[in-house]
Amino acid sequence: MLHSSPLITTLAVALGLALALGFLAERIKLPALVGYLLAGILISPSTPGFIADIEIARQLAEIGIMLLMFGVGLHLSLEELLSVRKIALPGAVLQIVITTSLSTGIAIVWGWELGSAMVFGLTLSVASTVVLLKALETHSILDSVNGRIAVGWIVVEDITMVLVLVFLPPLAGWLDGDGANTQSLELGWTLGITLTKVTVFAALMLIVGRRFFPWLLWQVADTGSRELFTLCVVAAAVSIAYGATTLFGVSFALGAFFAGMVLRESELSHRAAAESLPLRDAFAVLFFVSVGVLFDPVILIEQPLELLTVVTIIIIGKPLAAATLILTFRYPLNTALTISAGLAQIGEFSFILAGLGVSLGLLTVEGQSLVLAGAITSIALNPLVFKAIEPLQRWLRSRSVLARVLEKSSDPLAELPMSTEQKYLSKQVVLVGYGQIGRRIGKILTEQRIPYVVAEQNRELVETLRKQGIPAVSGDASDPTVLIQAHIARAKVLIITVPGAFSTRQMIKTARTLNPTIKTVIHGYSKEETILLEQEGAGKIFLGENELATNMALHVLEQLGKKSKH
Numbered sequence: 001m002l003h004s005s006p007l008i009t010t011l012a013v014a015l016g017l018a019l020a021l022g023f024l025a026e027r028i029k030l031p032a033l034v035g036y037l038l039a040g041i042l043i044s045p046s047t048p049g050f051i052a053d054i055e056i057a058r059q060l061a062e063i064g065i066m067l068l069m070f071g072v073g074l075h076l077s078l079e080e081l082l083s084v085r086k087i088a089l090p091g092a093v094l095q096i097v098i099t100t101s102l103s104t105g106i107a108i109v110w111g112w113e114l115g116s117a118m119v120f121g122l123t124l125s126v127a128s129t130v131v132l133l134k135a136l137e138t139h140s141i142l143d144s145v146n147g148r149i150a151v152g153w154i155v156v157e158d159i160t161m162v163l164v165l166v167f168l169p170p171l172a173g174w175l176d177g178d179g180a181n182t183q184s185l186e187l188g189w190t191l192g193i194t195l196t197k198v199t200v201f202a203a204l205m206l207i208v209g210r211r212f213f214p215w216l217l218w219q220v221a222d223t224g225s226r227e228l229f230t231l232c233v234v235a236a237a238v239s240i241a242y243g244a245t246t247l248f249g250v251s252f253a254l255g256a257f258f259a260g261m262v263l264r265e266s267e268l269s270h271r272a273a274a275e276s277l278p279l280r281d282a283f284a285v286l287f288f289v290s291v292g293v294l295f296d297p298v299i300l301i302e303q304p305l306e307l308l309t310v311v312t313i314i315i316i317g318k319p320l321a322a323a324t325l326i327l328t329f330r331y332p333l334n335t336a337l338t339i340s341a342g343l344a345q346i347g348e349f350s351f352i353l354a355g356l357g358v359s360l361g362l363l364t365v366e367g368q369s370l371v372l373a374g375a376i377t378s379i380a381l382n383p384l385v386f387k388a389i390e391p392l393q394r395w396l397r398s399r400s401v402l403a404r405v406l407e408k409s410s411d412p413l414a415e416l417p418m419s420t421e422q423k424y425l426s427k428q429v430v431l432v433g434y435g436q437i438g439r440r441i442g443k444i445l446t447e448q449r450i451p452y453v454v455a456e457q458n459r460e461l462v463e464t465l466r467k468q469g470i471p472a473v474s475g476d477a478s479d480p481t482v483l484i485q486a487h488i489a490r491a492k493v494l495i496i497t498v499p500g501a502f503s504t505r506q507m508i509k510t511a512r513t514l515n516p517t518i519k520t521v522i523h524g525y526s527k528e529e530t531i532l533l534e535q536e537g538a539g540k541i542f543l544g545e546n547e548l549a550t551n552m553a554l555h556v557l558e559q560l561g562k563k564s565k566h
Contacts, residue, residue: 006053013043013050014057014289015282031383033288037376040292052293061290063238064283065348066256068130070237071280073260074273086460088152091325096160098321099125103313110306115175116367119357122164123371124313126157128347129253130287131379135342135386140499140525143435145457146338153339158254161349163194165356172360194249201248202258209262217268230275236263237276287348288379294351295376299369310374315381319344332457332476334503337393341385345378346371390502413462413474415485416453423451424471426490432477432507433497434461437523441495442470453486478503480510489514499525508538
């Protein structure tokens, strides 16, 4: 009777069990996603009792990935993505090459064939988009510089894996030693077709989609029906993703990401993000459950050393390669640690690639089980890796010699030019962060002819600001050397627009140590963070919703001819 309605049964059991075990995990101070993974294991074919429909679970998880990537696209503009291209594009590609080479070499030492080893290495080189985005959202850094770099990085990884999935079948014969001379011709033909399809799809979305879909959203919103608006948002995400896959061979995730990017052009993008949030969260849970369904616990007993090696590559080897590359590009230590922590796991593309490898005879079932076991272990440990960022950063910063080496203090953008005018070096404003809020503040300061110096982590943005004649230093302002280079000791005001209570406290501590009379103005990103900073006497704090409510109320009072007591 239960299995006569497999979709309803899978949804009911998966969500119910995930709720119970997720709640239990939170109560014992573990991440909720550990409970979701355990729920999947309990309803998998490898454990006794109820067995979920694996194919349905996979498709539900795919919907979750689409909605999540759609939400990311709603928050990330094309301009913001291009602003991190100089680090995200070469960094992601080099990290894939390094991780794949390391994993391939280890698999060959185990006695694997070259083809199997290469597929295995590729599966360990790409992180889960779902896990990364959930981590960025949980730590409220999705809209920060680090968040934008991380999203750009994972988008490059996804595009790379799409190409790998397309090129792997024609290369299978060559990789297993049976390749023919026509293989190179077939590969070249496939490459040309794939690049053409991806180019046409991207052009269609960026040229036609950026005009049509925002217009459609406005027409639906004009009806006043909330249900129709929500339906339009979800239909756009799923339909564009499906069309991208069917017509252009692009992955569901990448298609949904572009759908979000084109809808962002509408002024209703924030409402669209809010309306789709509950669905995104629910289906993201199903993604973690589906990962657990695919896991076979027997691998823990049969190949413990191999599994330990896989987990070490994912959690230590790959992040270390990414962090080294980021520091080589002269980005701050905080950026390197944050992005490498987000990449310390594998997920959906790894499962797809492993499955394709098995179907092509390039990867054994045991190899696929190792990939799944490594994925579950790394996903479960990823929240703990993120929690280790701040302690590790404090430890490294306390070792000044090591910190100086890691921070690449020789970066010319980390210091103001010798030709900087005196008005920017004394009684100036130090503006930390030049995102949407920072740019607006900077514009007002410029209009009022108030000199200011920008401290910003995005090196490309610092280069642009200097070309515009705006003094700027590159680096993480929670590092004292960055504020020192911004001449905080002689500044009048410190304005902090970036998120993070820990980094904000560090900036205030540095500023007040060097300049006890300095005034601080802070953008609070959450009520809890604001309360904590107020208790420590951090200065004037502006919380988004509070300021919006105050200004709206003042406007109403002004219209009514009333005087405000504020």
